[in-house]
Amino acid sequence: MNSLEEEKESELAEAQEELRVAHEEVVLLQQAAEEAAAERENDIASLQEELCRRRAELQHLTEETQEYELEITTLRAEINMKSQRRDAERREGEAHSKGG
Structure with missing residues (x-):
């Protein structure tokens, strides 16, 4: 009986050790x-921050693009007006030289 008790105690000690090791692994x-x-979570926060910066940059670039497009349109209109004025002045000059 003593041998059986020792064997069971040994098995119990072994099982307890395995349980302790398993618990440590779980922790x-x-x-x-x-x-x-x-x-x-840190990566997500960093990516959200970067996304926010990029959106602000995109918004700024979009606004700049619109300003430049408006400026280009205005300059084209001015160029067209000056070109039409020169054409009209040239025609007037030709008419005066033919009529004179």
């Missing part, structure tokens, strides 16, 4: 999971 895995989750 380590939980810590690793928490660290990974925290890193992901």
